[in-house]
Amino acid sequence: MSDKLWAMANLKVNFCGVEFENPTVLASGVLGVTSASLKRVVEMGAGGVTTKSIWMEEHKGHKNPTMFGTEHFFLNAVGLSDAGIEKARGLFAEYGEPAGSGAKNVRPAPVIASIVAGKQSEFADLTEEIVKSRPDILEVNISCPNVEDEFGIPFACDLLLAADVTKVVRRKLDELGSKIPMIVKLSPNVPNIGRIAKACADEGADGFCAINTVGPGMVIDLKTRKPILANRVGGVSGPAIKPIAVKAVNDIHKATGLPIIGTGGVMTGEDAIEMMMAGATLVGMGTMVYYREVGGFGEVVKEMGDWCDANGVEVVGDLIGSIK
Amino acid sequence: MDVKNFNTIPETIPIKKIVKETDTIWTFQFEYNLESKPGQFLMLWIPGVDEKPFSIAYDDGKEFWLTIAKVGSATEELFKLKEGDLIGIRGPFGTHYKWEKGKHLVLLAGGYGAAPLYGLARAAVEDGCKVDFVVGARSEDLLLYEERVSALGSNVTYHAATDDGSKGHEGYNTEILEEIIASKDGEGVSKIYACGPEMMMKRAAEIARDKGIKSELALERYMKCGFGVCGQCCVDETGVCVCKEGTVFDGERALGFSEFGKYHRDSMGKKVEW
Numbered sequence: 001m002s003d004k005l006w007a008m009a010n011l012k013v014n015f016c017g018v019e020f021e022n023p024t025v026l027a028s029g030v031l032g033v034t035s036a037s038l039k040r041v042v043e044m045g046a047g048g049v050t051t052k053s054i055w056m057e058e059h060k061g062h063k064n065p066t067m068f069g070t071e072h073f074f075l076n077a078v079g080l081s082d083a084g085i086e087k088a089r090g091l092f093a094e095y096g097e098p099a100g101s102g103a104k105n106v107r108p109a110p111v112i113a114s115i116v117a118g119k120q121s122e123f124a125d126l127t128e129e130i131v132k133s134r135p136d137i138l139e140v141n142i143s144c145p146n147v148e149d150e151f152g153i154p155f156a157c158d159l160l161l162a163a164d165v166t167k168v169v170r171r172k173l174d175e176l177g178s179k180i181p182m183i184v185k186l187s188p189n190v191p192n193i194g195r196i197a198k199a200c201a202d203e204g205a206d207g208f209c210a211i212n213t214v215g216p217g218m219v220i221d222l223k224t225r226k227p228i229l230a231n232r233v234g235g236v237s238g239p240a241i242k243p244i245a246v247k248a249v250n251d252i253h254k255a256t257g258l259p260i261i262g263t264g265g266v267m268t269g270e271d272a273i274e275m276m277m278a279g280a281t282l283v284g285m286g287t288m289v290y291y292r293e294v295g296g297f298g299e300v301v302k303e304m305g306d307w308c309d310a311n312g313v314e315v316v317g318d319l320i321g322s323i324k
Numbered sequence: 325m326d327v328k329n330f331n332t333i334p335e336t337i338p339i340k341k342i343v344k345e346t347d348t349i350w351t352f353q354f355e356y357n358l359e360s361k362p363g364q365f366l367m368l369w370i371p372g373v374d375e376k377p378f379s380i381a382y383d384d385g386k387e388f389w390l391t392i393a394k395v396g397s398a399t400e401e402l403f404k405l406k407e408g409d410l411i412g413i414r415g416p417f418g419t420h421y422k423w424e425k426g427k428h429l430v431l432l433a434g435g436y437g438a439a440p441l442y443g444l445a446r447a448a449v450e451d452g453c454k455v456d457f458v459v460g461a462r463s464e465d466l467l468l469y470e471e472r473v474s475a476l477g478s479n480v481t482y483h484a485a486t487d488d489g490s491k492g493h494e495g496y497n498t499e500i501l502e503e504i505i506a507s508k509d510g511e512g513v514s515k516i517y518a519c520g521p522e523m524m525m526k527r528a529a530e531i532a533r534d535k536g537i538k539s540e541l542a543l544e545r546y547m548k549c550g551f552g553v554c555g556q557c558c559v560d561e562t563g564v565c566v567c568k569e570g571t572v573f574d575g576e577r578a579l580g581f582s583e584f585g586k587y588h589r590d591s592m593g594k595k596v597e598w
Contacts, residue, residue, distance in 0.1 A: 031555035031565075033593040039561030052555070058592055063398075064375035066548045068414065071330040078548065083594035223336045224371045224410050265562070290553050291330065293568070 003321035008261045009308030010315045013047075015179035015259050016206045018110050019099075020137045022047035022301045023272065023316060026143045027209075027263050027286030028139065028185070029053065029078065030115040031294065035094035042109040045170025045298025048282065049109060050209075053080050053116040053141045054088040056095065056126050063230040068219075069238060075217055077234030080116055080144060085129050088113075092133035101134075110136035112261075115187070120168045127172040131180060140169055143212045156187035156196070156212065163199040170204030183207040183261065184251065187243075188214050193248045194255035201259045207259035210282060211248045214264075215239045232264045237287040248277045253321050267291055269303020276319040325504040332551060334369040340387065342359045342407055343469055348394040349436060350453040351381065352402065356413070361420035362444035363519075366390075367414030367550045370405070374398035377547045377567070379519070380416060381439035382446070391439035391468065416548045418432055419572040421540055426452040432501050432528050433459045434520020440542065441519050451478050456504050456513075458483040460497030460524070464490035470539030478589040498527045505535055513537055516575070522598050526585035529575035539575030545588055556593065559583055 004079035011022040024042045025048040026032065037041050041049050057091035057134050061081025068075060082088075087239055088319065113135035117123045123140065142155035142165050155161040166184055173182060184200045186193055188211040197208055213235020227233070245264025251262055262280025265287075266272050272283040341353040358366070360383045368390065369375040376398050382389040394403050405411065415496040421444045423429060429448055431441045438459045445455050455476075462468045463486050473482045483500045484492030493500055504510050516539040525541040531538035545557035545566040552568030559566060560583040578584050587595045 030553055031558065031563075033555040033589070034558050034560065034563065036561045036563035037555045037558035038563070040558075052593070060592065063373075064548060065334060065369055065376075065412075066573060067554065068332040068334065069330060070333065070550075078554065081420070081592050083590075083592040087594055088590075221336050221371065221412065222336065224412075226371045228334055228369070230374065254552070287553075290551065293552060 004180050009305050009313055011305055011308075013281055013317050015261070016137065016183070020047040020110060020183065020282060023276065023281065023283050023304070024282045024297055024301055025112065025261055026050055026297070027281045027284035028078075028112075028141065028291055030286035035091045038095060038111065039108055039253065041294060041297060044294045045301045047109060047301070048111040048112060048136070049112050050139060050284070051083060051088070051091065053114040054085065054130065055080070055082045055116055055127070056085050056122055056129070058082070058084045067234070068228070069287070069290050072238065073217075073236050073240040074238035075219055075229065075234045075236055076213070077216075077229045077231035079231060088130065089133055092135065098134050098136060106277050112139050114139045114141050116141040116144050118144065120165055123165050124168050127169050128131070128176065131173070131176055131178045135180065138169070138173075138180050139185055139209055140165060140182065141185045141212075143187045154187060156167040157190055157200050162186075162196050163184040163203045166200040166222060167203040169250050180287070181206040183209050185209040185212055186248070187212045188244055188246055188264070192251075193212055194251035197252040198255045201256040201258055205258065207261070208252050208256070209259045209263055211241070211245045211264045212254055213237050214244055237264065238290070239265050239267055242271060246274055249275060249280050250278040250323060267298075267305050269300050270304075272300055272304050273307050275321060275324045276316070277321070279319070279321040279323070281320050328508050332414050334367070334375070335416045336410040336412045338370065338408050338410055339405060340407065342434045342553050343389060346443055346465060349391060349440070349468065351391045352411075353387055353389045353415075355387050357385050358383050358413075358416055359385070359582050360388065360416035362417040363421040363440060363540075365550075365571060366413050366415030366417065368402075369397060369414070370402050371410065371412060373401040375412070377550060379440035379542065379571070380443060382443050385472045389439075391436055393436050415557055419570055420519055421572055421586050423448050423451065423453060423467060425517065428454045428456075428512040430456045430458065430501060430504055430513055430516045432497055432498065432516060432518040432520070432524070433457070433523040435461055435466065435540070437518075437520035438467060438473075438478060442469045442472055443516060445476055449479050453479070456483060457481065458485065458500045458504070460485040460520070461535060462487045496524070496527075497533060498524060501528060502531060505531070505537070515539060518542070520546065522585055522588075526579070529579050531597075533579065540572050541575050541578050542571045543573060543578065544571065546591055556589070556591070569570075
């Protein structure tokens with residue numbers, strides 16, 4: 001790798017009409033509790049950020065231990081803790097107004113609002129509230145259990161439910177006349193992610209974020225014979241899940257052709273390039289922070305530029321879906 | 325990168341000994357080489373119950389101690405455990421106190437902040453430092469570590485302050501700090517270290533700044549991961565993680581955090597005023 005300070009390649013990408021300085025995005029659930037934290041991630045080099053998933057009301061989440069890792073994988077069961085829409089309003093106000101709004105306090109990079117709910121009607125109510133804060137993109141997290149389902153299976157794991165939530169949010173956005181792009185965050189824990197993506201696309205999704213964590217998985221302490229996570233099981237992320245994520249992104253790309261935030265196991269610039277080749281426009285990173293700290297964002301961006309320069313790629317966007 | 329550092333799965337070890345400091349403050353001792361430095365913390369997993377961060381009071385490479393107050397549901401369960409019972413540890417995490425050999429240091433402890441500062445006093449004395457150890461508590465029975473600190477030798481002076489005057493100075497420990505600095509002997513103070521309630525630490529940092537003395541403070545925030553990922557302990561408006569870039573911060577830097585001395589956040593990220 002060379003020591004030059006910036007890449008010659010153009011790293012800007014356009015995702016659903018929103019301009020990003022580079023393709024890296026902070027994934028939901030990591031360093032996303034406060035505006036100050038999101039701003040710091042941007043300072044460190046991220047092209048955009050995603051909030052921790054926002055509920056309408058306060059949501060306690062699970063007790064600790066909620067996360068830990070090894071060199072191969074990371075396991076978490078935070079339980080989507082959040083203080084609700086009131087806190088979210090404060091976060092967006094602090095983070096700043098959209099670019100081009102002419103406001104004094106302009107946000108440093110696009111922000112993706114991740115929303116979560118336990119039933120369809122709540123997704124609609126939350127959409128109505130969150131739109132007032134003018135996030136650049138709305139990400140619908142459908143990986144939480146459907147409280148109205150007798151088995152409590154996540155919306156993301158059922159084609160009809162996933163499509164239904166998409167429809168509900170789309171209808172609300174249209175009703176409000178909102179042009180905010182809406183993407184759906186998909187779970188890899190399904191037999192055919194492409195089919196689910198297609199069903200959501202048919203109901204008006206503008207794009208996708210994939211994948212959420214794999215599993216769930218479990219780690220047991222041998223001496224006490226107890227699972228370590230307080231929730232017993234949790235989502236698997238980190239280096240081990242990258243091949244699953246790359247394949248899922250490619251499936252969604254082939255099934256829908258819509259823009260994707262490719263997320264899952266991305267640790268390096270080359271991982272990010274691979275994700276783009278599979279079909280991603282943006283590349284999400286969360287667990288990367290565990291391995292490379294928050295400064296890893298800038299490092300990955302530099303590595304992407306270096307790769308492009310070394311391989312004669314002048315515009316990084318040309319790589320999207322370039323898999324042969 | 326060192327692959328070993330990526331393993332943060334808690335390791336369960338038996339409690340070797342429990343020493344009761346008061347009815348509600350116990351010191352748990354473990355036979356284990358933690359390789360920690362004064363001021364660092366670890367995440368303590370009470371299997372099947374909860375996991376919480378605790379600062380390390382003592383670590384000699386063979387055993388380490390945690391001095392813990394019974395303050396909530398997790399510690400209530402912890403206080404039901406007996407010697408020999410298994411408990412999970414991961415860490416050590418965070419930054420540590422720094423000192424130079426042969427200097428005059430003032431350590432300011434509020435309540436059970438005395439425990440981690442004992443670890444610092446012990447290490448600093450070994451490095452030929454002169455230490456004034458100032459502890460503040462509501463009353464005499466809540467003053468901790470007096471005997472252990474006094475046993476560190478003639479280079480350490482123990483000062484007590486109590487709200488009710490039941491022992492030592494009646495009033496704040498920061499008043500003793502000011503007296504020490506104002507005394508003839510105080511001219512040589514090279515650094516002030518504080519661990520305890522945030523308002524006390526803020527006062528200590530302000531006193532230090534006014535006198536042109538460096539200071540180090542150990543901040544406390546709600547934590548989930550302990551390694552800079554969850555974002556639960558990020559402070560306004562810098563967004564730095566207390567668990568990763570702290571908990572020990574330069575006093576001047578801490579005074580620059582807009583939330584310092586004003587509020588912290590709960591497990592859901594909601595602001596809570598001090």
